[in-house]
Amino acid sequence: MDAMKKEHHLIVSVSPHVRSEETTNRIMWSVSLALLPAALAGIYFFGLKALFVTALCIVSSVVSEQFYIKIIGKKSVAGDGSAFLTGLLLGMNMPASLWSFSPFTVHVPVIASFVAIVITKQLFGGLGFNVFNPALIGRAFALISWPKAMTIWNEPTAAFFAMDAKTTATPLGILKEEGITKLIEVFGDKISLYTHLLIGNRAGSIGETSAIALLIGGLFLLYRGYITWHIPVSFLGTAAAIAWVFGGKGALFTGDPIFHLISGGMMLGAWFMATDYVTSPSMRKGQIIFGIGCGFLTMIIRLKGGFPEGVMFAILIMNCFAPLIDRGVRSKVFGAVKQEKAKESGK
Amino acid sequence: MGLATFKGGIHPPDKKTLAANSSVVESKPPKIVVIPLSQHIGAPCNSIVSIGQEVKKGEVIGEPAGFVSSPVHASVSGKVVAIGEFPNAMGKMVNSVVIENNGKEEWTSLKDNPDYMSLSPEELKEKVKASGIVGMGGAAFPTVVKLSPPKEKKIDAVLINGAECEPYLTADYRLMIEKPKEIIEGLKVLMKVLGVQKGYIGIENNKPDAVSKMKEAASGEAGIEALAMEVKYPQGAEKMLIKAMLGREVPPRALPMDVGVVVQNVGTALAIYEAARFGKPLIERVVTVTGEGIAEPKNLMVKIGTKISELIEECGGFKDGAGKVISGGPMMGFALSSLDVVVTKGTSGILVIPEAEVAHTDDFGPCIRCSRCIDACPMGLMPSMLSVLSEKGFYEEAKEYNLFDCFECGSCAYVCPSKRPIVQLVRLAKSMVKP
Numbered sequence: 001m002d003a004m005k006k007e008h009h010l011i012v013s014v015s016p017h018v019r020s021e022e023t024t025n026r027i028m029w030s031v032s033l034a035l036l037p038a039a040l041a042g043i044y045f046f047g048l049k050a051l052f053v054t055a056l057c058i059v060s061s062v063v064s065e066q067f068y069i070k071i072i073g074k075k076s077v078a079g080d081g082s083a084f085l086t087g088l089l090l091g092m093n094m095p096a097s098l099w100s101f102s103p104f105t106v107h108v109p110v111i112a113s114f115v116a117i118v119i120t121k122q123l124f125g126g127l128g129f130n131v132f133n134p135a136l137i138g139r140a141f142a143l144i145s146w147p148k149a150m151t152i153w154n155e156p157t158a159a160f161f162a163m164d165a166k167t168t169a170t171p172l173g174i175l176k177e178e179g180i181t182k183l184i185e186v187f188g189d190k191i192s193l194y195t196h197l198l199i200g201n202r203a204g205s206i207g208e209t210s211a212i213a214l215l216i217g218g219l220f221l222l223y224r225g226y227i228t229w230h231i232p233v234s235f236l237g238t239a240a241a242i243a244w245v246f247g248g249k250g251a252l253f254t255g256d257p258i259f260h261l262i263s264g265g266m267m268l269g270a271w272f273m274a275t276d277y278v279t280s281p282s283m284r285k286g287q288i289i290f291g292i293g294c295g296f297l298t299m300i301i302r303l304k305g306g307f308p309e310g311v312m313f314a315i316l317i318m319n320c321f322a323p324l325i326d327r328g329v330r331s332k333v334f335g336a337v338k339q340e341k342a343k344e345s346g347k
Numbered sequence: 348m349g350l351a352t353f354k355g356g357i358h359p360p361d362k363k364t365l366a367a368n369s370s371v372v373e374s375k376p377p378k379i380v381v382i383p384l385s386q387h388i389g390a391p392c393n394s395i396v397s398i399g400q401e402v403k404k405g406e407v408i409g410e411p412a413g414f415v416s417s418p419v420h421a422s423v424s425g426k427v428v429a430i431g432e433f434p435n436a437m438g439k440m441v442n443s444v445v446i447e448n449n450g451k452e453e454w455t456s457l458k459d460n461p462d463y464m465s466l467s468p469e470e471l472k473e474k475v476k477a478s479g480i481v482g483m484g485g486a487a488f489p490t491v492v493k494l495s496p497p498k499e500k501k502i503d504a505v506l507i508n509g510a511e512c513e514p515y516l517t518a519d520y521r522l523m524i525e526k527p528k529e530i531i532e533g534l535k536v537l538m539k540v541l542g543v544q545k546g547y548i549g550i551e552n553n554k555p556d557a558v559s560k561m562k563e564a565a566s567g568e569a570g571i572e573a574l575a576m577e578v579k580y581p582q583g584a585e586k587m588l589i590k591a592m593l594g595r596e597v598p599p600r601a602l603p604m605d606v607g608v609v610v611q612n613v614g615t616a617l618a619i620y621e622a623a624r625f626g627k628p629l630i631e632r633v634v635t636v637t638g639e640g641i642a643e644p645k646n647l648m649v650k651i652g653t654k655i656s657e658l659i660e661e662c663g664g665f666k667d668g669a670g671k672v673i674s675g676g677p678m679m680g681f682a683l684s685s686l687d688v689v690v691t692k693g694t695s696g697i698l699v700i701p702e703a704e705v706a707h708t709d710d711f712g713p714c715i716r717c718s719r720c721i722d723a724c725p726m727g728l729m730p731s732m733l734s735v736l737s738e739k740g741f742y743e744e745a746k747e748y749n750l751f752d753c754f755e756c757g758s759c760a761y762v763c764p765s766k767r768p769i770v771q772l773v774r775l776a777k778s779m780v781k782p
Contacts, residue, residue: 011670011705012684014771016757017677017698018359018514019706022764024715080712128713128765228718277717282731284718326729333749334586334726335596 024127028081030226032088034217035272039092041200041210045156046096049163050206053099053109054091060113061087068122082127086116089135089272092207093265093312094142097152097167105149112138132319133279136312143312153203170203171196172264176308180249180256197262204264211262218271227275230287231294235270236261238295246303260302269294269311279319286325293318350552351591352577355725357758359514359580359678361553366517366637366644371525373648374634375661378448380422380652381433382408383441386691387481388488389415394444400427405455405628408444417489418479422630422650423448436674436681436688443689446652456626463623468540471623475540478622479629479692484508484519484583484612485675487693490619493611494540496604503607505537506592507616509550509557510576510583513676516696518633519613521646523550523557526617527564533616534571536623541609548573548613549592551582580678581756585610587725599752614695629692636662640669640699649690655697656686670702678757712765720759720769726752730759730769737772742779751782 043050065083068074090113098105116138121130143150153173154165171193174183187193196202200210208214221227240257247255260266265273274280274294281290294314301310385391392409396402402421409419421444429445463471476491496502507530511519523530534546548565550558552575561573576582576591586597588610595606603610611619614632621627630651637644642663649658655672659665673680674694720730728749736745753773760769 010672010682010684010686011702012682013671013708014768014774015677015679015681015755016761016770017671017673017680017682017700017706018761019708019766020357020359020762020764022719022762023766024712024764027715027717027764126713128715277715280716282716282718282721282729284722331721331727331729333599333728333752334590335598335601336727 025081027226028085030224031221031272032081032085034220034226035088035092035207037213037216038200038207038210038268039088041213042092042096042206042208045201045209046154046206047160047162047165049099049154049165050096053094053096054088054206056099056106056109057091057094057113058084058087060110061090061117064114064117065122068118072122074126080127083117086121086134086138087113089207090116090138092268093135093139093205095150095153095204096206097154097165098149099163103149105146108142108146108149111145112142115141128278130278131323132316133273133276136273136316139312140316155203156201156209168203170264170308171259172302172308173203194258194262197259205268208265208268211267214267214271218267221271221275227271228284228287230284231275231280231291232270234288234291235274235295235298236266238292239266239270239299240295242296242299242303246299260299264302264309265311266298269298269315273311274315274318279322281322281325281329283326283329283331285329286322289325289329290318290322293321350575350577351549352579352582353587353590353725355723355727355758356579356581356587357723357761358578359761361578362515362637363517363520363553365515365639366635366646367520369645371521371633371646371648374650374653374658376448376450376452377423377650377653377657379428379445379654380448380650381443381445381654381689382419382422382652383433383435383443383689383691384409384419385435385441386419386487386651386693387417388486389413389417389492391442392416392419394430394442396427396430396444398427398430401425402427402446403453403455405457405630407628408446415489415492417481417491418477418628419444420479420628420630421446422652424451424453425449434685434688435691436683436694438684459625461624464535464539466623468542471536472540474622474626475536475619478618478627480615480618480622481629481692482612483614483618483632483692483695485679485693485695487691490611490615493604493609494537496541496609500604501607502541502604502609503543504545504547504593504609505534505541505543506588506608506610507534507546507548507613508583508585508588508610509548509554509561509613510588511554512551512578512580512583513678513680513695514580515637515698516635516676517637517646518635518695520554520557522613522617522633523554523561527560529620530561530613530616531564531568531571532624533611533618533620535568536619537609537611537616538570544570546571547592549576549588550574551576551578553578580758581725584725584754584756586754599749632690632692632694634658634690634694635696636699637696638673638699638701639704640665640667640701642666649694651690651692653690654686655683655688655690658690658697659686659699665699667701667703669699670705671700673698673700678761679755706766708766708768711767714767715765717764719762719764723758723762725756725758726754728753730773733776734759734767734769734772737776742776745776746780750776750780753777
C-alpha cells in the first residue's frame with residue numbers, strides 16, 4: 001500500500017499512445033539503400049570517377065545542409081538522411097566525366113548540391129515544404145549553367161582507375177541525331193541494344209544506365225511499402241503507350257516502347273525521382289494523374305523537343321502541379337457521396 | 348471473398364494475449380467509492396442524497412437532469428460521506444458522491460422476472476432508462492436515447508459491437524466467451540424495444556472462439572446472426588462497423604439511426620439483459636487491467652466508483668516502472684495524471700505502459716507528405732493537411748478539409764513516420780473554430 005501511495009510521475013499526452021515503428025529516417029535510408037545497386041553498377045561501368053562525383057555530391061549536400069542550419073539557427077535535422085539521399089540522387093544524375101581537372105569541372109557537382117539543398121529545399125522551408133525535387137533542380141541548374149560539361153559522356157567499361165576515358169554519345173543522343181537505324185548499328189543488333197540498356201554498359205548519367213539494378217531497387221521500395229504502384233506504373237505506362245503509338249518512323253503504332261522505357265533516365269525517374277513524397281501529390285488518384293503527366297511530357301520532349309531526354313523537365317514541370325492536383329482530387333469523405341445521391345433521389 | 352470491413356484503417360499489434368485468458372473475476376470490495384454524477388454524454392445528474400445518509404446497493408443517488416442524461420446508482424451499500432468535485436479521467440472536475448462501503452452488500456431491490464420478454468417495448472425501455480445504462484464501449488452515450496429514435500427514422504437493424512478493435516482490451520471478449528447467451532438475450536430486448544427483425548453481432552476475427560461462441564448462441568434465434576470481421580483498427584467505430592456489417596455509410600455528421608441502425612456494445616447488451624430481467628442497475632462493469640507495466644493482467648468485475656489505484660494494486664502493482672496509465676485502450680484512451688481517478692460506466696480498460704516503452708512524441712518532424720495517414724484514415728480525410736494547417740494556425744482552412752468529420756481514432760498519428768501529434772493538432776483546430 002505504501003508503494004501505491006508513493007507519488008507516481010505519470011506521463012500524460014494525447015492519444016494515440018502507441019506508434020508504428022516507421023520513421024522518416026528509416027524511409028530515407030531505405031530509399032538510399034534501394035538506390036545502391038544502380039549506384040554500384042554506375043561505379044562499376046564508369047570507374048573511380050563515378051564514385052568521386054557521387055561522393056562529392058553527397059558530401060556537398062550534407063555540408064550545405066549543415067551550413068544553412070548553422071547560419072539560420074534552425075533546429076538540427078542531421079541524420080534524417082534526406083540530404084544524403086538528395087546528394088546520392090544528384091550524383092547518380094550526373095555524368096562521371098565531371099571529375100576532371102583540365103578542363104576544371106569539379107566545382108559543378110558542388111554548386112549543384114548547394115542549389116539542390118539550400119535554394120530548392122531549405123529556402124522553401126526545409127524538408128516537406130519544397131515545391132521541386134531538389135536533386136532535379138540541382139541537375140537542371142548544372143545543365144543550363146554548364147551545358148557542355150554536363151553532356152560529356154564517358155564510354156562505359158573503361159579501365160576502372162582510368163581518369164581520361166573516351167567519350168561517346170548516349171543512346172538517346174544517337175537516336176535524336178542519327179536515327180534508330182544508326183543506333184541499332186552502333187550496338188550490333190536490337191537484342192544487343194536492349195542487353196546493354198538493361199545491364200547498364202552504355203553512356204549516360206552515373207546511376208541511370210542499369211535498368212535492371214533500378215528495377216530491383218524500385219521493386220524493393222514497392223515491396224516494403226515505401227512507394228506505391230501509382231506513380232511508376234502510370235508514368236511508365238503512359239510513356240510506353242506514347243512511344244509505341246507515336247515513336248515509330250512514319251506510321252503510327254510502330255514505335256519501340258521497350259527501348260524508351262529502359263533508356264535515358266526513365267527508370268531512375270519513374271521509380272525514384274517522381275515518387276518523391278514531398279513533390280508529388282499525396283492522393284493516390286492524384287498520383288496517377290501526376291504519373292500520366294510525367295510520362296506524357298517525357299515523351300513529348302524526347303520525340304519533339306530539342307533535348308534528347310525529357311525525364312528531368314517532365315518531373316519538374318509536374319512538381320508545380322502536384323498541389324493543384326491534390327486540390328482537384330480531394331478524397332471522398334466517408335458517407336459523403338451517398339448523402340448527395342440520397343438528396344438527389346429525394347428531389 | 349474477404350471478411351467484412353471498411354476502407355482505410357491500420358494494423359497495430361493487438362497485444363490481447365496479455366489478459367485474454369484470465370476469466371472475469373469480482374474485484375475486491377472497495378472501502379470507498381467515488382461515484383461521478385456525470386459519467387455519460389449529456390446533462391450531469393442532480394444528487395438526491397445528503398451527507399450522512401445510508402444508501403443501499405442499486406439505490407438511485409443521482410437523478411437525470413434532461414432527456415440526454417442517465418441516472419446514477421450507488422454501487423455499494425453504506426454511508427454517504429462526502430459530495431463534491433473530483434477529477435475524472437480527462438482531468439475535468441465532476442460533482443461526485445462518495446460512499447463508504449459497509450460491506451453488507453445490501454440491495455435495494457433485485458427481482459428475477461424470467462418472463463421479462465413478455466413485457467411491452469415501453470416497459471422494457473423504461474427498465475433500461477431506470478437502470479442508468481449508457482454505451483459501455485467508451486463513449487457512454489445514454490442508451491435510452493438511442494432507443495427513442497424520432498418517428499421519421501425507420502430503424503431496421505440492431506448491431507451488437509463485439510469488434511473490440513482497441514489493442515490490449517479483452518473485456519468484451521471475455522463477456523462473449525463467458526456470457527454469450529445473455530448477450531443474445533440483451534440483443535433480443537433491444538430488437539423488441541425498437542420493433543426490428545434483424546440483429547447482428549460483429550466480431551473481429553482475431554477472436555475466433557468468441558465468434559464461434561456467439562454463432563452458437565445465435566443459432567436458432569430468428570433474425571439474429573453473428574459475423575466475423577477483418578481484424579483492422581478502428582473496426583469497432585460505429586460508422587466502420589455499420590459499413591462492414593451492412594454495407595451502409597452513415598453520412599457526415601449524421602447518426603447510425605439515419606441509416607436505420609442502432610449500435611450497442613456487447614457489455615451494454617449484457618447490462619440491458621440484466622436490467623430487463625432482474626431490474627439490475629448499471630453499478631459494475633468489466634474492466635481489463637493490462638499492459639506490459641502491470642504485474643498480473645486481469646479482467647475484473649469492478650464496482651463503479653472504484654479507484655484505479657485499487658485495481659492496480661489488485662493486479663500486483665506496477666512492473667518495470669509505470670510510465671503511462673491509460674483509461675481505455677492505447678488508440679483512443681486518456682492518459683491519467685492521477686491514480687485517484689475512478690472507474691465509470693465507460694471505463695473499458697486500464698492500460699499500463701512501462702516508462703521505457705512510452706512513445707515520446709514531443710520531438711516530432713515536419714510532414715513529408717508520404718500519404719500513409721491518408722491511406723489509414725477511415726473517414727477519407729487528409730490528416731496530413733489538417734495537421735499542417737493546424738500547426739500553422741490556419742484553423743478556418745482546416746474546416747475546408749473536413750476537420751469536423753474526424754472522430755480522432757488516431758490511425759493517422761499511429762502510422763506517421765514523422766511522429767506528428769496529428770490528433771492533438773486536430774483537437775486544437777476543432778477548439779479554435781465553430782463547426
